[in-house]
Amino acid sequence: MEDLADYRREIDEIDSQLIPLFERRMDVVREVARFKKARNMQVLQRDRERVVLDKAVARLRDPGYAAEAERFMNAVMAISRAAQRRDIGGALPREAAPLTGKVGYYGAPGSFSEQALADYFGEDRERTACAEFEDVFTALRDGEIDYGVLPIENSSTGAITRVYDLLGGYGFFIVGERRLRIHQNLVGVAGATLDTVRAVYSHEQGLEQSSRFLAEHPGWEQAVFHSTAESARLVAASGDPAKAAIASERAAALYGLEIIAPAIENSRHNATRFIVIGRALAPAGADKVSLAFSLDNESGTLYNTLRHFADRRINLVKIESRPIPEELWSYRFYLDFEGDVDSDDVRGVLAEISAGAKDFRLLGAYRSDRD
DSSP states (O other): OOOHHHHHHHHHHHHHHHHHHHHHHHHHHHHHHHHHHHTTOOSOOHHHHHHHHHHHHHTOSSGGGHHHHHHHHHHHHHHHHHHHHHHHGGGSOBOOSSOOSOEEEESOTTSHHHHHHHHHHOTTSOEEEESSHHHHHHHHHTTSOSEEEEEEEETTTEEOHHHHHHHHHSOOEEEEEEEEEOOOEEEESTTOOTTTOOEEEEOHHHHHHTHHHHHTOTTSEEEEOSOHHHHHHHHHHHTOTTEEEEEOHHHHHHTTOEEEEOOOOSOTTOEEEEEEEESSBOOTTOOEEEEEEEOOSSTTHHHHHHHHHHHTTOOEEEEEEEEOTTSTTOEEEEEEEESOTTSHHHHHHHHHHHHHOEEEEEEEEEOOOOO
16 A cells, blocks of 8 residues: 655655755856846846746646646746845836936826926926827837826726736836826817807816716717817817817816816816836835736735735735736736835835735835825
8 A cells, every 4th residue: 555655755855856956046046136236137037937937848748737837937936036136135226316307298288197297397397298108108118208107097087007007018117106186177169158069078087087067968979089188179279169178277278278167077086196107216215115916816816915015014005906918817916005115124025925926026116195
């Protein structure tokens, strides 16, 4: 009769070979960390990790273990990433305040994003408008701007998911934020009234944030346009009192429009959080941290990740999940929490999450806007 003790002795023998190999691997990992630190390289190299996983599966004699082999190597690489981050420490690309240079923003002159930019950087900052969310990211990538300003969530309508998806796809950092009280206004050309309006133009967020007011006028056509400011510019160019836009006071003044109905937003506490993105971390004075990661689709993985915050008494202020298109029923998580990225507790929680997660990335360390 086979004895369980025999199997355990065999496993112990395998482990006696496995652990020295693991130690040898970690020694090489530390050399890799020194190499990356000297060249200001990021820890996570997705293309390389994919090669490692493919090689691991190819080396199997029994392809039935492919999923387990990938899970095993993912765990090993997560431990390696955490060790590299510990060794690299403060060598992540950083940038000292003030944030200087040209700034791109989503929308058109007169948009809420431009107002957030002016509040954060000052009215005199050189700026450029970007028609689409991704245009801000590509302009930053191509060196056309030094920073970008984009909306990421609204207190009434929630997360702006496209911006989260773009954050997951580009390697930039959140270096600041600005919270802006949003007052939506129905604006039109001189002489336009509630009785003359037949069509209303705005960004989908403007329409959604004003849905109760619009419900009182069911005969109006609602037209989704690029941005609230672009909508105001369109209405001004038309000269048509049958067309109106939902936009800011700033946009109305800029394009010579009159306010037909002020403050039509659903909530008087309506606010939008804007983020400032840059090519490098700017953690001086930071009290807020953002990160992204994915997890294996297994019971308890999310709980085991989030408990690290409770264990270290760190206040987790937001969690958002987005589907990963190339992986069925898999999600990327975005977290914001309070803390100084240089503190022992924050460094500890980052190391713990990195060790258990996949595609871990520190998205930013910055000063929160509590106004």
